[in-house]
Amino acid sequence: MSLQKIDVEKDIFNQYKTILEDWIPTDASIAIAVNNTYIYFSTGHHQFTLKIGSAVPEDSIAFQVLQTGQKTDAVMESTLFETPYYAIGYPILVNGEQGALIVVLPPLFTIKKPDTYKFLTGKQVEDWMPIPIDQISHIESLQKRTWFYSQGEQYKTAVTLKELQTRLPSNFIRIHRSCIINIYYIKKISRDLTSNFIVQLSEGTELPVSQSYINNLREVLEF
CATH class of the missing domain: 2.40.50.1020 (LytTr DNA-binding domain)
Structure with a gap:
């Protein structure tokens, strides 16, 4: 990969990060996946680590977005934080390739809940x-x-x-x-x-x- 291409991709990722930081909590996390591989990761949460270059798990939001090409969100089980967390994924293009932009909100983040059980x-x-x-x-x-x-x-x-x-x-x-x-x-x-x-x-x-x-x-x- 050329240095020019690397610089272009870094610029794209930083633009996403800058835009998202305006509305997501500081301890949220951002990941980008292309071709079933994570290529970008930024987090403000000390418990969440993700290795760039690692494969996208089949039970993840990123995998669903890459497979369907559609926005996907869900409360996920405790594979990352030992507690359920809310994740939302968006289909994006990275240098003409289908990708997934994932936002992981911190555990216990308050989201709109359905009616409570009586x-x-x-x-x-x-x-x-x-x-x-x-x-x-x-x-x-x-x-x-x-x-x-x-x-x-x-x-x-x-x-x-x-x-x-x-x-x-x-x-x-x-x-x-x-x-x-x-x-x-x-x-x-x-x-x-x-x-x-x-x-x-x-x-x-x-x-x-x-x-x-x-x-x-x-x-x-x-x-």
Whole structure:
């Protein structure tokens, strides 16, 4: 590749970055992919790293944009930050080649959410029961299934934690990649023998807090 071509591409990428910086958060990330390879990357988030020249994964927004040539957005699972994040991809042309411009918003970035759940329908054996959302103490993912708990009872639901996190009221907070709790049911927060945080719920259940989520828990509960 000639030095002139490299300079032209850098100029194009910097123009995209300059335009996007006007409306995206400072800790968002920008990536560009061409021919199923990432060719540009810039980030303001310390947890997000992406190697230029690496292949585009088939389960990524970039891959979908390159395959369809259409704008694509989605709440993605925790492959980057150990927590769901919002990504949006745009089809672009780079020196006449089909490419994808990807914007990754930081974890816990507030986006417009669909209507919040007023209840969850849970299954026990062969029965289905709608449980008011304010009666649910916590929700967890176990063995590729989602379970929620109310008044000491366990219920199975077909809704994933990723989907739930976008539609639960603000009093529900994720403390682990496999667990969401209702803060109104917290009895106390303490440390275990290894100085990791443990949340104890009012009915006695103890749940570990992942290092990836402790800062958010501190911010919400102000401790």
